[in-house]
Amino acid sequence: xxxxxxxxxxxxxxxxxxxxYGFKGIGQIFYFATPIMLTGLSVxxxxxxxxxxxxxxxxxxxxxxxxIYTSVAIKSIGPAHWVLALLASFVAGSLWxxxxxxxxxxxxxxxxxxxxxMNYIGMYLVNYLVGNSSFLFDQKRNQSVPVPEYSQxxxxxxxxxxxxxxxxGGIIIAIIAVFIINIILNKTTFxxxxxxxxxxxxxxxxxxxxxxxxIVLSMAIAGALAGLAGGLLYLAGSGKHIEIVDxxxxxxxxxxxxxxxxxxxxxxxxxxxxxxxxITEGGFYLQLYNxxxxxxxxxxxxxxxxxxxxLIIQSFVSRFNKRKGEKE
Amino acid sequence: MDxxxxxxxxxxxxxxxxxxxxxxxxxKKGEIHALLGENGAGKSTLMSxxxxxxxxxxxxxxxxxxxxxxxxxLDANELGIGMVHQHFKLVHNFTVLQNIILGVETTENGxxxxxxxxxxxxxxxxxxxxSVDPDEIISDxxxxxxxxxxxxxxxYRDNEILILDEPTAVLTPQExxxxxxxxxxxxxxxxxxxxxxxxxxxxxxxxxxxTVIRRGKYIGVVNVKDTExxxxxxxxxxxxxxxxxxxxxxxxxxxxxxxxxLSIKSNREGHNKNIVDNVSFNVKRGEILCIAGIDGNxxxxxxxxxxxxxxxxxxxxxxxxxDVTKKSIRYKNTHGLSHIPEDRHRYGLVLDxxxxxxxxxxxxxxxxxxxxxxxxxxxxxxxxxxxxxxxxIRTSQGIRTITRSMSGGNQQKLIxxxxxxxxxxxxxxxxPTRGLDVGAIEYIHKQLVIERDKGNAVLxxxxxxxxxxxxxxxxxxxxxxxxVASLNPNNITTRELGLYMSGSKREG
Numbered sequence: 095x096x097x098x099x100x101x102x103x104x105x106x107x108x109x110x111x112x113x114x115y116g117f118k119g120i121g122q123i124f125y126f127a128t129p130i131m132l133t134g135l136s137v138x139x140x141x142x143x144x145x146x147x148x149x150x151x152x153x154x155x156x157x158x159x160x161x162i163y164t165s166v167a168i169k170s171i172g173p174a175h176w177v178l179a180l181l182a183s184f185v186a187g188s189l190w191x192x193x194x195x196x197x198x199x200x201x202x203x204x205x206x207x208x209x210x211x212m213n214y215i216g217m218y219l220v221n222y223l224v225g226n227s228s229f230l231f232d233q234k235r236n237q238s239v240p241v242p243e244y245s246q247x248x249x250x251x252x253x254x255x256x257x258x259x260x261x262x263g264g265i266i267i268a269i270i271a272v273f274i275i276n277i278i279l280n281k282t283t284f285x286x287x288x289x290x291x292x293x294x295x296x297x298x299x300x301x302x303x304x305x306x307x308x309i310v311l312s313m314a315i316a317g318a319l320a321g322l323a324g325g326l327l328y329l330a331g332s333g334k335h336i337e338i339v340d341x342x343x344x345x346x347x348x349x350x351x352x353x354x355x356x357x358x359x360x361x362x363x364x365x366x367x368x369x370x371x372x373i374t375e376g377g378f379y380l381q382l383y384n385x386x387x388x389x390x391x392x393x394x395x396x397x398x399x400x401x402x403x404x405l406i407i408q409s410f411v412s413r414f415n416k417r418k419g420e421k422e
Numbered sequence: 423m424d425x426x427x428x429x430x431x432x433x434x435x436x437x438x439x440x441x442x443x444x445x446x447x448x449x450k451k452g453e454i455h456a457l458l459g460e461n462g463a464g465k466s467t468l469m470s471x472x473x474x475x476x477x478x479x480x481x482x483x484x485x486x487x488x489x490x491x492x493x494x495x496l497d498a499n500e501l502g503i504g505m506v507h508q509h510f511k512l513v514h515n516f517t518v519l520q521n522i523i524l525g526v527e528t529t530e531n532g533x534x535x536x537x538x539x540x541x542x543x544x545x546x547x548x549x550x551x552x553s554v555d556p557d558e559i560i561s562d563x564x565x566x567x568x569x570x571x572x573x574x575x576x577x578y579r580d581n582e583i584l585i586l587d588e589p590t591a592v593l594t595p596q597e598x599x600x601x602x603x604x605x606x607x608x609x610x611x612x613x614x615x616x617x618x619x620x621x622x623x624x625x626x627x628x629x630x631x632x633t634v635i636r637r638g639k640y641i642g643v644v645n646v647k648d649t650e651x652x653x654x655x656x657x658x659x660x661x662x663x664x665x666x667x668x669x670x671x672x673x674x675x676x677x678x679x680x681x682x683x684l685s686i687k688s689n690r691e692g693h694n695k696n697i698v699d700n701v702s703f704n705v706k707r708g709e710i711l712c713i714a715g716i717d718g719n720x721x722x723x724x725x726x727x728x729x730x731x732x733x734x735x736x737x738x739x740x741x742x743x744x745d746v747t748k749k750s751i752r753y754k755n756t757h758g759l760s761h762i763p764e765d766r767h768r769y770g771l772v773l774d775x776x777x778x779x780x781x782x783x784x785x786x787x788x789x790x791x792x793x794x795x796x797x798x799x800x801x802x803x804x805x806x807x808x809x810x811x812x813x814x815i816r817t818s819q820g821i822r823t824i825t826r827s828m829s830g831g832n833q834q835k836l837i838x839x840x841x842x843x844x845x846x847x848x849x850x851x852x853x854p855t856r857g858l859d860v861g862a863i864e865y866i867h868k869q870l871v872i873e874r875d876k877g878n879a880v881l882x883x884x885x886x887x888x889x890x891x892x893x894x895x896x897x898x899x900x901x902x903x904x905x906v907a908s909l910n911p912n913n914i915t916t917r918e919l920g921l922y923m924s925g926s927k928r929e930g
Contacts, residue, residue: 281796281797281799282795282796282797283786283787283791283792283795283796283797284795286779286786286797287786289775290772290775290783293772293773293774293775294768294771294772294773294774296768296769297768297769297770297771297772297783298772299731299751299769300729300731300751300761300763300769300770300783301751301755301783301784302750302751302752302753302754302755302756302784303752304750
């Protein structure tokens, strides 16, 4: 068991641990941040358009499977093979989210229920598909085979800047996605429509917006982002494989934390993903003090609780101020 | 000492704002005392002080001559003060009986004894002609009936002083008449009523005296019998208000909208009557056609079908000579139809968008606001500012104001501004002045007449008889989904119109 006198040292480790190996550590932060930035973006984007995408985990793992399948099963098309594989992840995640989207738009099935179910369906389906595949399954390790080098995401020179880390070009793709989503949400008529439907479906209908189409598209885009996250993590060539275990991918749920902490704002999500990756990495070094690394998950949960509390208090204060205004 | 309530020199301050500034309200025993003021004048704050929800900074309250301090609603209840809030506080899946005794349950050895309570309720209900059935579930009874349950709740608690906060806002003309009867009966039995409203005609009808407040300040108290409606409205608004619209004779020209044999089936189970039953009419350029009727007679569905929010089951809608029955809402919006919706929060505005974003709700995709899929922020800003200026919309932060934080009157002004600025051929206005104060009503009425005089058509749906009589050039009366009369407002009286609306009279 851990010793209370080590608490301070442990605390310092959480805050600085990620930096203790210099550029390698920073590279690791980006590596950890890549998938959760995208799942966070997926949840945050859906949230901005009035949907709660709790199914990012399912879309993530389906995306990962599609990526691995495309890279292993299809003959190499040359150095751009990884683009094809990522595209497969993107499309697969999008299709997986399309189902709850359609159900929501046309049958009024709440997306929380249907996307939770899609998480389980996705997980078991991928386990089945990998476990029963002759060429994807590594029987000895009970996991998927490594992806061939030609379909791994290139390092884009980042390994030179952060030597020794697992960083790869995925972080650049994730950051580009953040900016694209930010532009879509805030600058385009498309984003204007999606947000309007999210805020008020009836008023959007009144305004002549096809609100059913908007819901389906929102969900599909959110799913595509989560699928892309799966592709970026499993095609990184960093020794990550789909393991045949009955556990829902954690990245989807971490995405919810990231989105909450970033207030669903794309730029906020970029930084909250880096922050959570940073303290998660610091958490690994907690073992030096006999703390279990799971402590960091508790700490993240506490941080999110307190940011939620601060928001509640904030909205309470502003509501109070507004009331005063009305009583004028 | 004949005042039952004296609120002397009440001042209630919120940081930065004096919501009540030296207000005095004295209510005699056994009178109906109206409290008149525009939205936001401080009526609710004053009543919250009386009800113990706020503590005043200055001033005192005397009940039956005794100075009291009311710290919470329970204290108020002790003193015999009861309040019917504008939004009822009822448990929807409870019966009337259960709602009334909630909080003052009669028990015996810890078990509920409903029988005594039920008897008392029935006798109270008979005494005041409330005709409330104690065993009915709240969600099954009409809004008017729910209000009576609220009144019964106060009577059951033996309250002597009843505060009614905007009680007529949700009622039909007939229900209003009945409510007025009940109020008169209550004061005859010795109760005292504070009647909060901004509807002058109702004050004139039932109130004995009237206290007027404006922007948190006490303006005066008048004897209703000796005071003209115009005088009271001037006191309330601070300037002369003209609700009698000066408008020239209409000169209707060609048809803009034609509705032919429109029917909508009821989708409630067991109802095979049509909600809208074979309705045909047309609206011409340069006229205001008004559809009058009591709420719930199919006018909501009729308008929703015309504007495209719901589909009709049969019939045709022809806009500018083109059959648009099956066309999308967007098509209608861009082909000359503007719509001021009945429910401005549900349909009219995206409340979390700011003013500028709401001002382009149906136009964001047009070339003036959209370039290759990107919003033209500068033009949107300009447009929002233009609307604020031209239509005198009051906001705290200009175009950046989130519409949720705007007052109801200004929200409605924004919708009216947006719909008129789209230069429609026909403006469909569904209860455009509902819940607004006199100043805003006057303004919106003027805008509708201006639209007409520009040579556009206006289709107005209103539940307010005065509005119908004042504004319209032609009146259609809708009753149980069918048009039962087509009238000329110059040739009929309000009373006659009321008879058509209630279905007691039909045109040949």
